[in-house]
Amino acid sequence: MTRCLLLIVFCLVATVRFAQAQSVRGAERVEFDSLERSGGRPIRLFGWFFAAKKNASAKTPAVVALHGCGGLYGRDKDLNSRHRAMAELLQQEGYHALFPDSFKPRGKESLCSEKIGTRDLTSSNRRLDVLGALNWIVTRPEVDGRHVALLGWSHGGSTVLSVNNRQLSEVAAHAVKPRAAIAFYPGCTAYLNARGGYRPNAPLLLMIGEKDDWTPPKPCIALHEKVGKQYPDDIFELRVYPDSYHDFDAPNAPLRVRKDVPNGVHPGQGVTTGSNPAARKLAYAEMLEFLRQRIGEKD
Secondary structure (H helix, E strand, O other), rough: HHHHHHHHHHHHHHHHHHOOOOOOOOOOEEEEEEEEEEEEEEEEEEEEEEOOOOOOOOOOEEEEEEEOOOOOOOOOOOOOOHHHHHHHHHHHHHEEEEEEOOOHHHOOOOOOOOOOOOOOOOHHHHHHHHHHHHHHOOOOEEEEEEEEEEEEOOHHHHHHHHHHEEOOHHHHOOOOOEEEEEEEEEOOOOHHHHOOOOOOOOOOEEEOOOOOOOOOOHHHHHHHHHHHHOOOOOOOOEEEEEEEOOOOOOOOOOOOOEEEOOOOOOOOOEEEEEOOHHHHHHHHHHHHHHHHHHHHHOO
């Protein structure tokens, strides 16, 4: 009896925490279903919707932005500085932006310190989250559902690659088709070695640091070359930024070695992260041009 009461209390507390998730400045809290199911029911997610500040009177393109292994938030429980800067940039450029949270609805804060082989939440799970987010975003009356893009960092970048692989039947069959996909420093090895191969479902822009020792550039370069040989007519653009490490686009982040990360090129020795302002400026300019060409211009 005591165990039953404890279980009921735990569920009630979890429900209250979900319902009272922190607010995010300037964003609308929204809820939608992942295509992943648990106990026979879809996993209910929430996220943060930022409305475009240009062309707001007309149906406007949208970007679905996917957090990395550290989640969406900073120490103040608002979006961290990178996500905040990107949300505001996209708004100013005339795009709606949705930042789904794949972690807190599942009771997670971070995956960064978990070894890859032990994780129970992967880019495959998050692929189903993104498909659910796409189903939701095209129902918004202010969103131009024919002009939607995907954007992600690190683990979220790997998720972009996963949800943009038309070799997967659930991706190929999905009714909502993004028009562009952008991945910052994803892990590319799994897609390079995928049994069914890899083929972009939408034009893909992949951006990575030359010195990245967390998600190294070499597998991404090999994936780019492989896809280019197999599908020469598909659009797959790759940028490798000199003198840049993981998180090179994070605002004002000093270079440091993260010993809490067990993955990377040298497992157990940590990984290097930090800003490169010049690479960040160039990458964001190239990202915005890619978005303009793929979703910013009307058919």
